[in-house]
Amino acid sequence: MDHILVRYGDIGTKSASVRGRMVKILRQRIEDRLEYEDEEYDSVTDIPGRLIVKNARPEASEAVAELPGVASASPVKELESEIEALKNAAEDVEIGESFGIDTNRSGSHDFSSMDVNREVGTFVQDFSGAEVDLDDPETWIKFDVRDEKAFMYTETFEGPSGMPVGAADPLAALISGGIDSPVAAYEVMKRGSDITPVYFYNRPIAAEDHLMRFKASVEKLKRFHPSKDWEAYIVDMKEVNEELMDIGRGRMLLHRYIMFGIAEKIAEQENLQGIVTGEALSQKSSQTSSNMRNTSSATDFPIHRPLLTRGKAEITEKARELGTFEEASIDSACRTMAPESPATRMSNGDFEKLKRRIDVDELVEKALENTRKEEI
Incomplete structure (x- = not known):
């Protein structure tokens, strides 16, 4: 041949x-x-x-x-x-x-x-x-x-079929060091979208090894568009997290709401057309339909959730296929910041009251001030 x-x-x-x-x-x-x-x-x-x-x-x-x-x-x-x-x-x-x-x-x-x-x-x-x-x-x-x-x-x-990367609108991909988000990023690349990775460095809860997991996952994704200069936004969430730790029920919803607010600013700066997450319906307390409605209200940008209806086993199988599962399995010193009794279904009215306990805009600005753009 x-x-x-x-x-x-x-x-x-x-x-x-x-x-x-x-x-x-x-x-x-x-x-x-x-x-x-x-x-x-x-x-x-x-x-x-x-x-x-x-x-x-x-x-x-x-x-x-x-x-x-x-x-x-x-x-x-x-x-x-x-x-x-x-x-x-x-x-x-x-x-x-x-x-x-x-x-x-x-x-x-x-x-x-x-x-x-x-x-x-x-x-x-x-x-x-x-x-x-x-x-x-x-x-x-x-x-x-x-x-x-x-x-x-x-x-x-x-092959995966779909569209070549670069044929559709570029997107901000929120990628952690876990199993789901790299798979979600891949799925939108398969539909032609180039991605700009965004990592929320959850200090002081997450240690540097968690950041290393993120970078290792992005390395695996680079082979689908290897010629471009890969740069990622790394957002230091230390001040945000310290402020939120005083809040119990609803803490994770505020955390995600602020993440989307930060992602919106990055998308505007980079002329990106949407935000990608690894959320799957009902997989976590912040990912119920009512809670996703609350957190999505942080931005007017479309939030793409390509894994929305997939089960964990299916997502894990795809992560293994992509080679990102091994990176997610690296031991990390990260400890969860979820409260003991998370809010699985918070009404829009209750969420609005919760938001008034903090200055969301100020926390978004502080996080952006502590954000760096780094070559991967």
């Missing part, structure tokens, strides 16, 4: 002009990722419905397949789009005890996909003696036939 065939899904549903823009972005992301992995290749070119990485190692297909916007990637051999050429190529494949032929054809030809499957299948059976099995063969030989060229492959690496 000498090239990598890259397929995209959601991009193909867009209008011609939007599709062209997104394909261009995806091509750049593929080049970025290959350079990030120190992979050698000649070029990344596009043909209708596909991108081709010319003269790349087959092993690089796995890295390419990870990218948002990629539906799947396969190491391929480029052929002439003639049945005799497909037969000759199939002869070079090591065939197991059973095999299957599968063809996807696009364009104008004097043969159909079924013609390829039948003729190449008969040819392979004759020279190999293997049995045909179209359910679970030991060897798949697949062809992607385009107008003038065809591609043969035997393995496919599935």
